[in-house]
Amino acid sequence: MSTLFAPASQPVSLAPYAGDMSPKPRKATENSLALMDPAPGERATPAGSISRSRTDSLPIANPPRQRATAETMATKQRDISVSEFFAKNRHLLGFDNPRKALLTTVKEAVDNSLDACEEAGILPDITVAIEDLQPDRPAATKSSRYRITIVDNGPGIVRKQVENIFGRLLYGSKFHRLKMSRGQQGIGISAAGMYGLITTGKPMVIHTKPKATAPAHHIELAMNTKTNRAEVTVDIETDDFPVRRLRDLSSGTRELTAQGQFLADEAYVTGTSVSIELEGRYQRGRGSVDEFLELSAIANPHARIVFVPPTRESGAEEDEAPLLKGKRGGAVPSSTGVGTTPGGIDPGGKGVPPVQHPTPQPSQTTELRGVTIFPRAVEELPPETKEIQPHPRGIELGILLQMLRDKGEGSLYNFLQEQFSRVSSSTAADIVKRAGVTTRTRVNDVDHALAEKLFKQLQDAKLPPPPTDCLAPIGVRQLLAGMLKGVRAEFYAASSREAAVYRGRPFQIEAAIAYGGELPADEPSRVIRFANRVPLLYQQSACSSFKAVLDTNWKNYDLQQPRGSAPVGPLVILIHMASVWVPFTSESKEAIADYDEIRKEMKLALMECGRKLGTYVRKRQKMRREAERRDVFERYIGEIAKAINDINGTDPKKVYEALLEQARARTAIADAELDEDGRVRKQEQAEASDEDGVIIIPASFPQSMAPHHRPPLGDAPPFELSNAEAAAIEVNARRGSDEDDLSTTRVSPAKKSATQPLAPKGNARNKQPGRQSPSPAKSTAPKPKPKLRLVGGKLVPVDNGPQLF
Amino acid sequence: MAKKISTKPGLPSKGRPTARDAATQKKLVGLADTVARNALAGKEPVIHVPTRSKSNTIWNKKRGILEIGDAKQERQLFNLNQAKQFMQTMIHASTIKDLIELQKTASLRSVFYKAKHTVAGTKENTFDTQDESDPILEDLEVSLGALREELHIFAENRGTLVGNLTVIDRGDEINARKQGSGGWGIPSIVEPDAIQFKKCEAKFVLHVEKGTVWNRFNEDRFWEKNNCILTHGAGQPPRGCRRLLQRLNQELGLPIICLLDCDPWGHYIYSVIKQGSISLAFESSRLAIPEAKFLGIRAKDYRELHLPEAARIDLSDNDIKRANEIAAYPWFEENRRWQSEIRQMLDNGFKMEVEALIGRGISFVTETYVPERLARKDWLE
Structure with a gap:
């Protein structure tokens, strides 16, 4: 794992390169073959002679020959290097198969980059490129050789730490501390490098530039798995950062480079790039690099991520639909699309405040000639997290003994206060007293019996829960921004729980849901899981979060839920756990262990979202009923006006308008209720976009919402309408990339002579700020309360009229 | 009620509207005026239709006949269950007005056809069947206090x-x-x-x-x-x-x-x-x-x-x-x-x-x- 800020305390081994690391190295494993020694009998032993004599007398019997002695075995007993262990057990680290290996490599590198950027206070700009090194292989080939390059704009790595960070397993800054970060164990990136080395024999290539003014380092290194040390083969200074070669990978990268959007020098003032060649398999769908990056973009709306996929996929087994429909193939016109994506680029790079858009807008993911850009959706970094001391509730007796031994001196009274969080001086005095000693007792006087007493007192003491400033939840607003960016739905809700504690470690659960829109309506809902902002793509059913989804009774929120499974409907569920130490079920960090405390919090967060959704679903049903009611009235008004005109000659338009107005007033009740619920956002709220964690995109209501959608008038008006009225038609223009992505544009009649607003129906929305009354007659009518809706992060007034008539 | 088109000629079409016709016309105009006045004044348009049900039927023992009571139903436009009937009532009112003006009589069936058309801009019919139309005409008879023949409507000959x-x-x-x-x-x-x-x-x-x-x-x-x-x-x-x-x-x-x-x-x-x-x-x-x-x-x-x-x-x-x-x-x-x-x-x-x-x-x-x-x-x- 990245150890960008680790103290350089560990000695660096520069032992000679162990030689050939062919794709299937077996040398390192020889020691494990002891029992298979081909000629054990040659080493004569007394036991051996006995067995021979027995063989003579009893030719049939063939008793077990003693093959080794304690001594012979002892010659083969030695340390197992951690690298050797994991080289053999690479599935523990997520390198089970070529496809997953590709993903894990990208994931470890991206996690490190994000951690490093955040720790240095830099808005992350990360480029991921996967090059297919065997582009001409037969189509059915399942795997291929790839070069994965991840470039970040982080703080860079000082020269002397490079070998440790990339060339050793279990070396890192994050293992020993209680601080929230993506990486934890110090395994990931070096394991990826090791996997590459094992499968291709190629070293990792690292470019790092810790100083903006100094040249970058170009280092190539390979891990010696026997010694768990890096062996450097190339170590030169270079000014080739960010690596220029990548700009020429494809037509897409060339075009983006020309626009200054791809690996721009000014965006990568400092930073690191890592290239690993490995045997892998690139295929889209569930559990793919694409999905990982999509989800990372959701959980890290402050990051900009650019992805250059390989030119072709590997031979297919099965393919699943990608999460984000409509993204692929919806290529944006290159001249404007990407360029106008707001907030997409941070031209200032690190430190420099980015060129501010006054209202940051959640931007949509875009694609240009194969290159995917996940733009930055918010311009603030997550708050910096603090490192904390362990909470007494979270330790065990052995750990306490070890801590006492490590401390070695000073008073027990001070030890308790310094080494634990939430132990005040009075609590410390109390604990000491209850354990039967005094505040002056020294640490090195504590024997095992006293330690046990102390441990018991620590567990029983009344302590506040651990501090929570060590946690940086994604935040309701950012969650919504991330969901908006990635999921095309009509309703979004998010909720963030208060911090809670499991085993003395603080954690915090956040949940978000997206509903409706383009999501498939009759499939089990999708569950997206994150731990410390890292997407978890495998082992869903083993994960506490998925169990929490199953535990939640979604029927309460008007959703279908077959027994013992996830709810069925157009729903995406997101769960994020932030903690100083996420309890994963394995080193590959794919599922969160099922602690009761964690599952309970997850369930509560889901229920909060569910309640919001339930209200919305019911409200929507009510609105639909109201819309039908409204529609019934409206249908008949024209006929009535005409009939009255036939009988007594009253101006039909006047009657029509008057009745229309009454119908509008009567059906406005439903809309007013919406206001009360805070559904339709007020101006100030919309800037923040989510005060109560709900966003509704009304344009993605299915058209069926408006029953009896009236075709453009013209052939059979109830009475003579003006041309302008008949011409008032709406055009639903769904546009790919602009900020107002889900807009409905109304084509207004050219003539202004219309005297009554028989305008478009349905959920037409007016893009222009401020309603313009198209007719004098309308302006005399009491104006309905202007309503506003959030569209692409921007507030637009909604013309109330066309909704009804 | 009759269900077939009757081609029987009605009352003589020659001649000018009778005094009875003039009175009926006045009633029809009054109905339309009330609705229009309410609409323009922002009030809910309502047609009062005497209730034709058993509960509003009074047994006049002395005369030995059934009589209709005073109960009236409000036919409201802005009521989901009545909106369509409201429209149908108004359409039939205008149909009848035409008949009187033209001095023609029409069968129940032809009146149904005359009033039947698609509501502008929709696929919905004003009347789907004659069964919808006939009761509306009876409603009009009773709310206008006019006889069927005064409305220039006749049924098929029977008996x-x-x-x-x-x-x-x-x-x-x-x-x-x-x-x-x-x-x-x-x-x-x-x-x-x-x-x-x-x-x-x-x-x-x-x-x-x-x-x-x-x-x-x-x-x-x-x-x-x-x-x-x-x-x-x-x-x-x-x-x-x-x-x-x-x-x-x-x-x-x-x-x-x-x-x-x-x-x-x-x-x-x-x-x-x-x-x-x-x-x-x-x-x-x-x-x-x-x-x-x-x-x-x-x-x-x-x-x-x-x-x-x-x-x-x-x-x-x-x-x-x-x-x-x-x-x-x-x-x-x-x-x-x-x-x-x-x-x-x-x-x-x-x-x-x-x-x-x-x-x-x-x-x-x-x-x-x-x-x-x-x-x-x-x-x-």
């Missing part, structure tokens, strides 16, 4: 007359004695301005339930032998038939004798002839004949006449339910003879049709049954 009577039907003299086997079709509109009685020797009217029975009586020249008028109403008699019977009763003083089936349906036909129907209670004073008499078939006839078992038809559950309902109507409730008649039918457990008397001979009903009963004045009232 037939033969007998010792001469009438003038819109200027044409009809000799009801010389109508062959078919008889004279009773028009839908038989008001004095359309139909006048010229000559009548008959002493009473025998009204039978349906055409088959009427044919038997006509073939046997019953009206000639007994000096009467013979009518039928094809089941529940339409308004034209009932109005004509009432005029024969009131203007010529002829007793109306009914020969109907012994079943709840027959009993209810008698009830409608005698005191009016619930749905047309507002017209009872023009239609009801409190003096009408029920000659038979009687529940006692099965035993008294030793009818064969084939004459019996078992009462269905629905029949029993209906019989009890009829027995509970206020206008039957206090009539002890009727109570025992219905009770006896229920006790029998079967009903009988007039045709069942054929078990005693083909012309038993014309030659024996009716003359004997008439002679004994053995009827119910």
Whole structure:
């Protein structure tokens, strides 16, 4: 794992390169073959002679020959290097198969980059490129050789730490501390490098530039798995950062480079790039690099991520639909699309405040000639997290003994206060007293019996829960921004729980849901899981979060839920756990262990979202009923006006308008209720976009919402309408990339002579700020309360009229 | 109500609107004015329609007829259940206004077609079936207080007359004695301005339930032998038939004798002839004949006449339910003879049709049954 800020305390081994690391190295494993020694009998032993004599007398019997002695075995007993262990057990680290290996490599590198950027206070700009090194292989080939390059704009790595960070397993800054970060164990990136080395024999290539003014380092290194040390083969200074070669990978990268959007020098003032060649398999769908990056973009709306996929996929087994429909193939016109994506680029790079858009807008993911850009959706970094001391509730007796031994001196009274969080001086005095000693007792006087007493007192003491400033939840607003960016739905809700504690470690659960829109309506809902902002793509059913989804009774929120499974409907569920130490079920960090405390919090967060959704679903049903009611009235008004005109000659338009107005007033009740619920956002709220964690995109209501959608008038008006009225038609223009992505544009009649607003129906929305009354007659009518809706992060007034008539 | 297009010419279209037409026009305009005024004033447009239901039907014991009460329903535009009816009412109002202006009459069916069109901009019809249209016209009659003929609407001819009577039907003299086997079709509109009685020797009217029975009586020249008028109403008699019977009763003083089936349906036909129907209670004073008499078939006839078992038809559950309902109507409730008649039918457990008397001979009903009963004045009232 990245150890960008680790103290350089560990000695660096520069032992000679162990030689050939062919794709299937077996040398390192020889020691494990002891029992298979081909000629054990040659080493004569007394036991051996006995067995021979027995063989003579009893030719049939063939008793077990003693093959080794304690001594012979002892010659083969030695340390197992951690690298050797994991080289053999690479599935523990997520390198089970070529496809997953590709993903894990990208994931470890991206996690490190994000951690490093955040720790240095830099808005992350990360480029991921996967090059297919065997582009001409037969189509059915399942795997291929790839070069994965991840470039970040982080703080860079000082020269002397490079070998440790990339060339050793279990070396890192994050293992020993209680601080929230993506990486934890110090395994990931070096394991990826090791996997590459094992499968291709190629070293990792690292470019790092810790100083903006100094040249970058170009280092190539390979891990010696026997010694768990890096062996450097190339170590030169270079000014080739960010690596220029990548700009020429494809037509897409060339075009983006020309626009200054791809690996721009000014965006990568400092930073690191890592290239690993490995045997892998690139295929889209569930559990793919694409999905990982999509989800990372959701959980890290402050990051900009650019992805250059390989030119072709590997031979297919099965393919699943990608999460984000409509993204692929919806290529944006290159001249404007990407360029106008707001907030997409941070031209200032690190430190420099980015060129501010006054209202940051959640931007949509875009694609240009194969290159995917996940733009930055918010311009603030997550708050910096603090490192904390362990909470007494979270330790065990052995750990306490070890801590006492490590401390070695000073008073027990001070030890308790310094080494634990939430132990005040009075609590410390109390604990000491209850354990039967005094505040002056020294640490090195504590024997095992006293330690046990102390441990018991620590567990029983009344302590506040651990501090929570060590946690940086994604935040309701950012969650919504991330969901908006990635999921095309009509309703979004998010909720963030208060911090809670499991085993003395603080954690915090956040949940978000997206509903409706383009999501498939009759499939089990999708569950997206994150731990410390890292997407978890495998082992869903083993994960506490998925169990929490199953535990939640979604029927309460008007959703279908077959027994013992996830709810069925157009729903995406997101769960994020932030903690100083996420309890994963394995080193590959794919599922969160099922602690009761964690599952309970997850369930509560889901229920909060569910309640919001339930209200919305019911409200929507009510609105639909109201819309039908409204529609019934409206249908008949024209006929009535005409009939009255036939009988007594009253101006039909006047009657029509008057009745229309009454119908509008009567059906406005439903809309007013919406206001009360805070559904339709007020101006100030919309800037923040989510005060109560709900966003509704009304344009993605299915058209069926408006029953009896009236075709453009013209052939059979109830009475003579003006041309302008008949011409008032709406055009639903769904546009790919602009900020107002889900807009409905109304084509207004050219003539202004219309005297009554028989305008478009349905959920037409007016893009222009401020309603313009198209007719004098309308302006005399009491104006309905202007309503506003959030569209692409921007507030637009909604013309109330066309909704009804 | 009539379901077929009738091409029968209506009232003479020549001439200018009559004073009655002018009054109807005024009422129609008043209705439209009220709705328009409310609409323009921002008030909810409402049409008041007197309620045509049993609860708003009053049994006028003194007059012996059913009358409509004062209860009125509000027909609201802004009520999901009434919005369409509101529109239909207004459309029919304008249709009728056209008819009067053009001095034409139209059948219920043609009025339905005239008003039927798709609501502008939708695929919905103003009226889908005539069953929707007819009640709306009745609503208009009652809310405007205008008769159907005043609205220039007529129904299909139904019911037939033969007998010792001469009438003038819109200027044409009809000799009801010389109508062959078919008889004279009773028009839908038989008001004095359309139909006048010229000559009548008959002493009473025998009204039978349906055409088959009427044919038997006509073939046997019953009206000639007994000096009467013979009518039928094809089941529940339409308004034209009932109005004509009432005029024969009131203007010529002829007793109306009914020969109907012994079943709840027959009993209810008698009830409608005698005191009016619930749905047309507002017209009872023009239609009801409190003096009408029920000659038979009687529940006692099965035993008294030793009818064969084939004459019996078992009462269905629905029949029993209906019989009890009829027995509970206020206008039957206090009539002890009727109570025992219905009770006896229920006790029998079967009903009988007039045709069942054929078990005693083909012309038993014309030659024996009716003359004997008439002679004994053995009827119910």
